[in-house]
Amino acid sequence: MRCLLLLALLLFPGFGFAATSATFASPQDAVRLISAANQPENGQVKLALEFIIKPGWHIYWQDPGDAGLPPQVRAAAPVTLSALTFPAPEFLSLSGIGGYVLSGHVVLPFTASHVSGNSIAAQARWLVCSDICIPEHASFTLALNGGTSAEAGLFPATPSIVPSPYAARLFRDGVLSLAGPSAAQVKSARFFPYSPDVLVNNAPQPLSFATDGMRLKLPLAGKTPAKLSGVLELTDPSGQMQALELTTAPAAPAPHxxxxxxxxxxxxxxxxxxxxxxxxxxxxxxxxxxxxxxxxxxxxxxxxxxxxxxxxxxxxxxxxxxxxxxxxxxxxxxxxxxxxxxxxxxxxxxxxxxxxxxxxxxxxxxxxxxxxxxxxxxxxxxxxxxxxxxxxxxxxxxxxxxxxxxxxxxxxxxxxxxxxxxxxxxxxxxxxxxxxxxxxxxxxxxxxxxxxxxxxxxxxxxxxxxxxxxxxxxxxxxxxxxxxxxxxxxxxxxxxxxxxxxxxxxxxAAPSRPALTLPGAQPYSAARLASLRATGRPVFIDLTAAWCITCQVNERGTLAAAPVRALFKTRNVAVLVGDWTDRNPTITALLAANHRAGVPLYLYYPPNGAAEILPQILTPGIVERAVSG
Structure with a gap:
């Protein structure tokens, strides 16, 4: 019945509000189109829909859950728009219906391409709800006259959803296994899938822990998917929430x-x-x-x-x-x-x-x-x-x-x-x-x-x-x-x-602590990697162990070589060393995330790009080609 009501409301836009200016206002919310820059660069400009939602009201996330519709935006050709980037959602349970919502001040960035001229026009539709739902739509025209955008500071400096450093696996019984987090780090957790109709959204997701990490029992709505993507929100004992984007390991490949x-x-x-x-x-x-x-x-x-x-x-x-x-x-x-x-x-x-x-x-x-x-x-x-x-x-x-x-x-x-x-x-x-x-x-x-x-x-x-x-x-x-x-x-x-x-x-004669063979090397952690990546600095990761002879040979014969040291210094490459001599869930998670079953593992992150996995037998030439790109 609720879904039919929403459909009816959308089919009769007279129930909503229209606007031709750069700002839309209603008793429930205020919405406008903003830009990070006042002129296109190579035909592109970064835009966002900014929502200021009144208390008690909400809009919907990209997967709305059991009911609702996410915001949508479009523009006339030849302009093309990327998908909206959503922040971490909130869980809302109302009358047995589970929804994934956004409230308060919400900014949904996207990129417009093939932009020309000194303005851009876009049309948006969204659903704003409390105990009733009201479909709204508006047309926006934004001037692009050059200079500095006053709204640039409204765009998130760092994403609220970050890639998960933990290896994730979904078992046939719906248990989501995450290698790494312990009971001391996580008080509560909830998973929000990107795809609809995967979970019974209003059902609980029981949390438990094992020696190698946490387990979250997902209430599957049907068969276990071969691969599951979404956002996992972890709340620590102090109440701080961390939103992690993860994809479970794909279904086992057929033996061939x-x-x-x-x-x-x-x-x-x-x-x-x-x-x-x-x-x-x-x-x-x-x-x-x-x-x-x-x-x-x-x-x-x-x-x-x-x-x-x-x-x-x-x-x-x-x-x-x-x-x-x-x-x-x-x-x-x-x-x-x-x-x-x-x-x-x-x-x-x-x-x-x-x-x-x-x-x-x-x-x-x-x-x-x-x-x-x-x-x-x-x-x-x-x-x-x-x-x-x-x-x-x-x-x-x-x-x-x-x-x-x-x-x-x-x-x-x-x-x-x-x-x-x-x-x-x-x-x-x-x-x-x-x-x-x-x-x-x-x-x-x-x-x-x-x-x-x-x-x-x-x-x-x-x-x-x-x-x-x-x-x-x-x-x-x-x-x-x-x-x-x-x-x-x-x-x-x-x-x-x-x-x-x-x-x-x-x-x-051996030291009792792991030796960081490169000057300035730091112990690996997911937080340190994220911090370095946020500054745009290239990062080289060395996952090693004292009992791994191949690791020791690579470190002494290649990574400690003068040309490699000089290359890292010249290119300002940050070096992170992960020691797997003893059990370390953080290192285990990084290995699993890169589909590797042991050390050594060498990763190079360029300033703006995905990680490159280097061969297990290193030479100075291999490292130089990776870093010089």
Whole structure:
């Protein structure tokens, strides 16, 4: 009935008020057309409809809710008008009807193009309501005589709706998940969709919190949309409101060849990442043992290594997908954010290094001991363990796709990633002529194994440094105590203890806080980014972690290079560093917003433009091309 009444009112404009001057007035409101400048620039001029609405009355937002119509403006050809820009709305519930409204002083900016001459004419229609609704319309003529506009100060200096820094996801049951905000930051929340008929507008939107952020139960009016856009208003405990524009992650893409190929290529390139260098030492020793062996034996060893990689990758993918399904914001390399995992990984790597050095023979657990090619299988398990701190080219997009897919296709992408990692070794099983070129075993292998143990010891020291960064001296003490306890079970205890004692100074030498490698770098925050962007300053964002070797290589080899430092200084580029060594919901949200599943992530924001995602392997030339634009 209410909608029919509104339609009838609109069809009979005699109920409204008309005006031919630059100002329209009624008992309910006063409306005029204003400009930010008194002359067009390149045929364009920024205009706005200014409403001064009497108390108790309101107009409607771009999605009016259950009833109402938003303001509309048009002009005669050849002038074209952009859409009105709306501020954050208010929620109004009246007689079981939920509406999204604007009241008080409202300015709705828009841009007119193809403007010529010294004036512009426009016609506007809107609906103003209290307990009744009155459709109004007016024609405006605005002089453009040059000079400074007296109304320029009425245009919002900063938008009331800002892009959300948090990753948003809509589940099938209507739960809107936002990674980041906590109960200490948010007292109440309401979501306003841009599209009509998506929500039961007058229904409540219950708010709850999880370890990784907030949950808002949206009362869907029908099927869950594949993608949802709108404004989320968050009110903090002090009553301050923040309006965030967000779009939920699109529906999971259908599994097709490019994603599988990206995962396969990413796994193959992962072999070239510095994280995998320690395992390459174990591979080299394994290959040396195969010199002169029968091709059938070589094939078993290669398949054993591949099986280890696939089992480990499947386990990692299963845990990651399980955590994501439970609402935890887990990404590639998430396990290294746990000090317990870092310590255990360090002990395993140390044991593997000591085995290579001949300190003891690494015997297999019972279930692995029954597997053919058990040493190769264990090497495959270790390969995935030490590879996770790195992200190779193509991996980020493939893993992000996996995290959006249903479980079975997602697991397929993780297995494709593992297959790519194991592919160089699989070539030995498929190409006998390559295996025939392997050097035959000999006395040289004993020396080679001791040399190849050094990368394993370096990895242990690096993991100790990561643990020290996470926990300080208590964590380092636990790591050392565990290593010394392990030595009691070894036959060559003095030699083992000496190695541990030699490594400890390297662990303690690292700073306990993240190092900002560039002069003037600041910690990343969404507020700091918004502030810098508002001033028109270019911004470079470096999302990194102490356990990410690729990050460390890029920072020391590229971002700390003199040409890059000079470029940032010359171009006045602000540098923000986001440290993801420990769990950080703000960094997690930024990763998810850019559809990336782990670090490193490099973003460059030009003074007036969208962010550019830079490659995961940086060179000074790549940075220079991005900044110089």
């Amino acid at each position: 060849a490019p994603w599988w190929l990206l995962a396969l290529a990413g796994g193959l390139l992962l072999n070239l990442m510095p994280c995998v260098f320690p395992v390459l030492a174990m591979k080299a020793v394994a290959f040396a043992r195969l010199g002169g062996a029968a091709h059938g034996h070589i094939r078993r060893e290669a398949l054993g290594y591949t099986a280890g990689v696939l089992v480990s990758m499947a386990a990692l993918g299963g845990v990651l997908l399980g955590l994501r399904a439970a609402g935890v914001a887990a990404f590639w390399g998430f396990q290294f954010q746990s000090p317990v995992f870092v310590a255990v990984a360090a002990w395993v790597i140390l044991a593997a290094g000591l085995s290579l050095a001949g300190m003891f023979h690494l015997s297999m657990p019972g279930f692995i001991g029954r597997i053919p090619a058990q040493h190769s299988f264990l090497t495959g398990l270790l390969a995935v363990l030490v590879a996770t701190p790195c992200t190779a080219p193509f991996m980020g997009a493939a893993i992000a796709a996996a995290l959006a897919l249903p479980p079975l296709p997602a697991m397929g992408l993780f297995l494709a990633l593992g297959l790519g990692l194991a592919l160089p070794v699989l070539l030995l099983a498929a190409a006998p002529h390559l295996a025939a070129r392997l050097p035959r075993p000999g006395r040289w292998m004993a020396v080679a194994q001791k040399i190849l143990a050094l990368p394993m010891f370096a990895t242990f020291a690096w993991l100790g440094w990561v643990l020290f960064r996470q926990t300080g001296m208590p964590g380092l003490a636990v790591l050392a105590a565990g290593a010394m306890a392990l030595s009691l079970a070894l036959p060559r205890r003095p030699a083992f203890a000496a190695i541990v004692l030699l490594l400890l100074p390297f662990l303690h």
